[in-house]
Amino acid sequence: MESLVNVVNGIIWSPALIYLCLGAGLFYSIMTRFVQVRLFSEMISLLFKGKSSAQGISSFQALAVSLAGRVGMGNIAGVAAAIGFGGPGAVFWMWVVAFLGASTAYVESTLAQIYKEKDVITGEYRGGPAYYFERALGQRWYGIIFAIASILACGMFLPGVQANGVINAFAQVMGEGTVMNIGSLEVGSMRLVALGIILVVLAIIIFGGIKRIATFTEYAVPFMALGYIGLALVIMFTNYQMIPEVFGLIIGDAFTAQAGFGAAIGWGVKRGIYSNEAGQGTGPHAAGAAEVEHPSQQGLVQAFSVYVDTLLVCSATAFMILTMGTYNIQGTLPDGQFIVQNVAAGVEINSPAFTQMAMESVYGQFGNTFIAIAVFFFAFTTILAYYYIAEVNVAYLTRFISRGANKTGLFLVKVLIMVMVAYGGLNSAGYIWAIGDIGVGLMAWLNIVGILVIFFVARPTLTMLKDYEAQRKAGVKHYTFDPAKFGIKNAPYWEERHLKQQQRMAAQDPLHKERL
Template sequence: MEGIVSALNSVIWSPALIYLCLGAGLFYSIMTRFVQIRLFKEMLRLLFKGKPDNDGISSFQALAVALAGRVGMGNIAGVAAAIGFGGPGAVFWMWIVAFLGASTAYVESTLGQIYKERDVITGEYRGGPAYYFERALGQKWYGILFAISSIIACGIFLPGVQANGVVNAVAQVTGEGTMMNFMGMDVGSSRLIALAIILLVLGFIIFGGIKRIANFAEYAVPFMAVGYIVLAILIMFTNFSKVPEVFGMIIGDAFTAQAGFGAAIGWGVKRGIYSNEAGQGTGPHAAAAAAVDHPSQQGLVQAFSVYVDTLLVCSATAFMILSTGMYNIQGTLPDGQFIVQNVAADIEINSPSFTQMAMESVYGTFGDSFIAIAVFFFAFTTILAYYYIAEVNISYLTRSMGKGASKTGTFLVKVVIMIMVAYGALNSSGYIWGLGDVGVGLMAWLNIVGIIVIFFVAKPTLTMLKDYEAQLKAGGGTSEKRFVFDPKKFGIKNATYWEERYKQTVESNRKNDLK
């Protein structure tokens, strides 16, 4: 099985996908005139604007749910793997894919808002790539293909990566504990206890729906992210004299990489996409659930979430690891040698170990334990986000089959995701990361190709951006003048939610005028 997964990865994550991700980000940055820079101030303003309604969540909650998906093992173990396999220069390419990917995130999340709909059973807002491929392109088969791929990726392949990181982090702190035979595997009691806690809390939250997920993520994600970044900054101050050296390593190694130019780009982009998910098609699901006045608002908020994920959290991890020297760089040299070896050769690269060792070198056992706690919250909230994405796509596939089919499909996803959490937690991390990469790659291929085709067919996101900027210039966003969006005015078809909303707005204004 491990050989099959490795072979699939070599095909899916060929240089073609690496350069497609970078190329799409550059293309949309140019087309939007670098919206990720021009409207940065507006991104910050929107974070705390808007309130949830009966069927949707607030902009900040949508950001938190999206960050729950983005901020996870990719930020702690993923950065370590990028450095361990691609050298310090891989961090530079993570930055590049984040900067360019912010424009891709704007595009896909705006599309998610434009073509969202109300769930016929729950009444909640639903949207994502499957919906906009069907409605914008008129290609339902492509929407079904993406929905199936995302259910496989987010329901089967990806949850195990997060759970694996949690149990590895716990074992790093507590030791393996008493070895036990569990379902034919020799597993330490510490890992089993960590797994049991994950499953209990996960079951409680996912059976509560998007509102419960959003409420949990709204508090857990910012709290842990801020705490993590603060400790990382303190490490930077402790090793302040090494900061210029670390920058020099990252920039210099990006082009003359001791790990190889191709390795730096490949691992930087792969782990960058895994971490910030820009272009992967996961962000639009949370974006579509938000109650906003204009589709571009969630596009901008989700673009900002890419910055938070990579430029803040991932950078914090990279500086901790590189400034403390707690890393190895795996090469192709014989006899298991490393290009750079600063720590023991048996330290797992695809794990939080480098990060934990960096924290421990400064904060002692507290640092080690803090990373284990951070990994738990980051990974746990990511599993919640994966569940929500799988649920949305189950709803998409069963929306015309009746309430029974939808409930059955959703229940099965809950069961499967809990099984895969257990499976991933107790298996080899290298194999589990390989499965995760297959899932990310499948979704990225389908989503990026699809949104590029949509651009050449209709250009709805550029139209939305121009309309939003025009309303912003005219004073939109104040209590006296709210943003409005009429899809028919711009020739956008099948945006049924927004068509109905605009009719209601017009009718409400007419009644107010009569009064």
């Protein structure tokens, strides 16, 4: 099975996907005139403007849910893996894919807002790639394929990576405990304790729906991210004389990487996409659930989340590891030799171990314990985000069948995720990461190709950006969006919203009614 997984992973993550991700980000950056730079201040101001409603969550809650998906094992173990397999230069390529990917995140999240709809059963807003592929392209079959791929990726392939990281970090602090035989696996008792805690808390939250998930993540994610970045900054400032050296190591190694030029780009992009999810098609699900005045607003907020994930949290991890030198670089040399070896050869690269060792070297046991706690919150909130994505796609597939089909589908997804959390938590890290990469790559292929086709067919996101900037320049107090004005069809939520706005204005102003 492991050999099959590695073969499939190699096919999906061929150089074609790596350059597709970079190329799409560059293309959208140029077409939006680098919106990720021009409207950076607007991104900040929008974070706290939106308010939640009975049907939708606020912009900040949507940011928190999407950050829950972005800020996870990829930020702690993923960065360590990028360095361990691709060299320090891989960090540079993580930065590149984040900068370019912010524009991709804007595009996909704006599409999710334009083509979102109210769930026929719950009344909640639903949006994401499956919805915009069906409504923008008129290709329901492509939406169905993406929905199925998302359920497989987020319900089966990806949760195990997060659970594996949590349990490894827990075992690093508490030890393995008594070794027990479960089937063909030898598992430490402390791993079983950690797994039990995860499953109980997970069940309590996911059975509460998006509101409970959003409430939990809007407090947990900012708290842990700020604490994590704060401790990383202390390490950097304490060793400030090494900051230029670390920068030089990252930049210098990006093009002449000790692990090879191709390895640096490949691992940097792969772990960058895994971490910030730009183009993967996961972020739009939370974006589509937000209550905003204009589709571009949530697109800008989601673009900002890519910066938070990679340029802040991932960079914090990279600087800790490189500053303290707690890493190895795995090469292809004979007899399994390392290109660079600073720590014991047995330290697992695909785990939080490098990061824990960096923290422990400065903060002692507190650092080790803090990383374990950070891993728990980062990974746990990511599992919640994965569940929500799977839920949205189950709702998409069952929305025209029956309420019973919807309930059954959601129940099965809840059970599936809990089973895969247990499976991932008890298996080897490398194998589980390879499965997760398949999920990421599968969704990225479908989503990036789809949004590029939408761009060349209709260009709705560029139209939205121009409209939003025109209203912003005019200094309007309340933004409006009329899809018919721009020839955008199949946007039922915004069509209904605009009609109601016109009716309210007509009721208040008889002259407006005559103009209509």
